Amino acid sequence: MSQSGQLQRAKRLNVAAWIVSGLVFLLVLLMRRYKIETALDFSFLPPVYSAINTVTFVVLLVALYLIRIKRNIQAHRLAMQTAVVLSASFLLLYVVYHFTTPETRYCGEGVMRTIYFILLISHIILAAVILPFILMTYIRGLTDQFVKHKKMARWVWPLWAYVALTGPLVYLMLRPCY
Numbered sequence: 001m002s003q004s005g006q007l008q009r010a011k012r013l014n015v016a017a018w019i020v021s022g023l024v025f026l027l028v029l030l031m032r033r034y035k036i037e038t039a040l041d042f043s044f045l046p047p048v049y050s051a052i053n054t055v056t057f058v059v060l061l062v063a064l065y066l067i068r069i070k071r072n073i074q075a076h077r078l079a080m081q082t083a084v085v086l087s088a089s090f091l092l093l094y095v096v097y098h099f100t101t102p103e104t105r106y107c108g109e110g111v112m113r114t115i116y117f118i119l120l121i122s123h124i125i126l127a128a129v130i131l132p133f134i135l136m137t138y139i140r141g142l143t144d145q146f147v148k149h150k151k152m153a154r155w156v157w158p159l160w161a162y163v164a165l166t167g168p169l170v171y172l173m174l175r176p177c178y
Contacts, residue, residue, distance in 0.1 A: 001145075010143040020164050023129055024091065038100050043050040045097040046178070049090045050171035056086040057164040064157065077141065084138055087164070107115035116173045123166040128135035 001009070047053045063079035066072045106116050140149035 006143040006145070010145060012138055013139045013143070014136060017132055017139060021132035021135065024095075025128065027095050028098075028128070031095055034099065035102070036099045037059045037077055040100070042097050042100045043077070043178075045101075046175075047091050049093040049097065050168040052086055052090040052093070053164050053167040056083050056090065057161060057168075058078070059083045059086060060164060062156065080138065080141065083160075084134070087134070087160075090167075097105055104174060104177050106174055108173065116170065119166050119173070120170050123163060123170055127163045127167075130156065130163055134160050 040161040044053065059079055059082050061082060063076050066079055106120075109117060133152065133156045137149060137152040138151060140146075
């Protein structure tokens with residue numbers, strides 16, 4: 001595809017990324033307020049989506065290694081596609097769980113409670129903000145805008161990795177409270 005064709009594709013994908021990000025943000029806001037009654041029990045999902053987030057973190061590390069150390073663009077691209085699919089899977093399961101299951105409150109005390117809330121609050125804020133930037137960085141790589149991709153990835157990757165790692169840590173700290 002020509003460079004102008006790639007730029008047109010990027011523009012269309014950027015619009016889609018902002019729409020998806022807005023819808024996800026809206027769903028996350030609504031899932032705390034509204035619960036959907038269902039005969040299905042989704043209480044098994046937290047360890048599943050936490051494991052997916054852990055694998056996402058590992059895949060992000062592999063992707064970084066592949067591009068920085070090995071300079072293998074194709075393998076890096078595949079790893080990043082895998083990370084995007086894993087994150088989308090996580091997000092879907094997370095939203096299903098929170099729309100159908102009552103919220104679990106943290107039951108710990110003392111210093112661990114403080115650590116839990118620091119991790120939780122930083123995780124929530126970054127997770128709320130990072131999605132469109134993950135998508136934009138991905139789109140820039142997908143449409144061969146490598147200079148822009150690299151510039152964004154330098155700050156998006158660490159934030160995505162932090163969110164992917166702190167999610168499972170928050171789950172592990174909350175696990176005794178289920």
